[in-house]
Amino acid sequence: xxxxxxxxxxxxxxxxxxxxxxxxxxxxxxxxxxxxxxxxxxxxxxxxxxxxxxxxxxxxxxxxxxxxxxxxxxxxxxxxxxxxxxxxxxxxxxxxxxxxxxxxxxx
Amino acid sequence: xxxxxxxxxxxxxxxxxxxxxxxxxxxxxxxxxxxxxxxxxxxxxxxxxxxxxxxxxxxxxxxxxxxxxxxxxxxxxxxxxxxxxxxxxxxxxxxxxxxxxxxxxxxxxxxxx
Numbered sequence: 001x002x003x004x005x006x007x008x009x010x011x012x013x014x015x016x017x018x019x020x021x022x023x024x025x026x027x028x029x030x031x032x033x034x035x036x037x038x039x040x041x042x043x044x045x046x047x048x049x050x051x052x053x054x055x056x057x058x059x060x061x062x063x064x065x066x067x068x069x070x071x072x073x074x075x076x077x078x079x080x081x082x083x084x085x086x087x088x089x090x091x092x093x094x095x096x097x098x099x100x101x102x103x104x105x106x107x
Numbered sequence: 108x109x110x111x112x113x114x115x116x117x118x119x120x121x122x123x124x125x126x127x128x129x130x131x132x133x134x135x136x137x138x139x140x141x142x143x144x145x146x147x148x149x150x151x152x153x154x155x156x157x158x159x160x161x162x163x164x165x166x167x168x169x170x171x172x173x174x175x176x177x178x179x180x181x182x183x184x185x186x187x188x189x190x191x192x193x194x195x196x197x198x199x200x201x202x203x204x205x206x207x208x209x210x211x212x213x214x215x216x217x218x219x220x
């Protein structure tokens with residue numbers, strides 16, 4: 001079983017929709033969970049990080065961690081065409097990235 | 108807003124040649140990292156660097172790789188004898204204190220021919 005699994009997509013949703021992006025993981029030692037956004041040919045940009053289980057909200061973005069299920073989610077409300085990018089989950093003790101989900105917001 | 112910068116943006120080199128990729132981390136950051144991303148693959152950790160020494164490295168970071176902070180601002184990744192499979196995007200990142208709050212540079216695309 002891979003340490004971090006993430007559906008590569010692409011995921012296409014209409015503008016204004018709520019987007020749900022997810023990752024599963026196998027290593028129960030992970031304590032910090034991050035979401036990065038990566039535009040084409042650019043470096044990853046940190047969106048949010050959370051520690052252990054629970055929710056964290058920042059504007060239109062909500063990160064959710066369920067350590068009992070080893071499952072993390074990123075929700076994007078009121079999605080915009082500018083949200084079209086690849087979203088990477090990452091987690092640590094030593095940092096491991098998911099493969100990324102390509103998201104397309106359709107105007 | 109401060110940012111991590113990397114040069115060059117694209118480097119083409121022949122197999123067996125040495126390359127040096129350069130990074131300028133955010134000025135008050137203390138921890139520095141290199142990652143690579145092979146086309147279509149996930150971002151992979153190579154090495155972390157703190158207080159002028161390697162703090163952690165992955166199995167990818169073998170004897171062909173080395174890192175250096177030659178002065179107070181630059182952070183470099185050297186690949187001694189490049190192989191075709193070293194072709195990838197190489198990202199530098201830095202963090203002030205915590206490894207979960209890293210800021211990435213735009214990357215250097217390395218093409219080995």
